Amino acid sequence: MHKDVKKILVSEEEIIQRCKELGEEIKKDYEKKNELPLVVGLLKGSVPFLAELVKHLDMDICYEFMDVSSYEGTESIGDVKVNLDLRSSVKGVPVLLVEDIIDTGRTVQEVKRLLKHKGASEVRVVSLLDKPDRRVVDIEADYVGFKVPNEFVIGFGLDYNQKYRNLPYVGVLKDECYQ
Ligand code: IMP
Numbered sequence: 668m669h670k671d672v673k674k675i676l677v678s679e680e681e682i683i684q685r686c687k688e689l690g691e692e693i694k695k696d697y698e699k700k701n702e703l704p705l706v707v708g709l710l711k712g713s714v715p716f717l718a719e720l721v722k723h724l725d726m727d728i729c730y731e732f733m734d735v736s737s738y739e740g741t742e743s744i745g746d747v748k749v750n751l752d753l754r755s756s757v758k759g760v761p762v763l764l765v766e767d768i769i770d771t772g773r774t775v776q777e778v779k780r781l782l783k784h785k786g787a788s789e790v791r792v793v794s795l796l797d798k799p800d801r802r803v804v805d806i807e808a809d810y811v812g813f814k815v816p817n818e819f820v821i822g823f824g825l826d827y828n829q830k831y832r833n834l835p836y837v838g839v840l841k842d843e844c845y846q
């Protein structure tokens with residue numbers, strides 16, 4: 668375990684197992700509707716989760732990435748500033764949005780709004796983690812890996828000051844590591 672980690676909340680094995688389950692569930696749901704989603708990951712936090720999930724999504728999907736930051740002034744559509752946009756059009760396309768964690772819910776709410784504005788036929792959300800206690804807007808993911816308590820978590824894509832994203836598990840940072 669990394670020296671800055673207080674405890675592990677979700678192990679690598681648990682994440683891989685859950686990605687298998689989610690992959691099967693998601694595949695079934697889209698097959699029922701006879702649709703193929705465009706998988707859209709939000710940078711940078713979703714990268715490890717997206718990489719694991721798509722291995723278990725046994726369909727001919729394509730994936731793209733977007734980088735957004737919330738609540739900044741210029742170039743904003745709604746409350747989201749787009750730092751890196753999609754390369755392909757989502758007009759008429761069902762989108763599966765991949766996120767690392769849903770906290771207040773603002774990011775996912777705004778990105779869903781943006782993708783619908785761009786013409787996506789539907790936007791579903793899959794999030795590795797969900798912190799329901801922190802929610803300030805009425806939004807839920809369609810698929811959740813794990814619910815976590817109201818603690819700041821790191822690893823498997825999640826960072827503190829851009830660090831710890833590469834840890835293969837989700838853990839809680841030691842108090843003395845916060846500046
Ligand atoms: P929301 O818009 O409040 O739902 O926040 C979502 C974003 O905040 C996530 O995509 C993360 O980048 C970040 N975030 C929220 N909670 C945590 C956490 O516990 N650890 C690391 N990043 C977090």
Ligand code: MG
Pocket residue numbers: 709710711712713767768
């Ligand atoms: Mg994020």
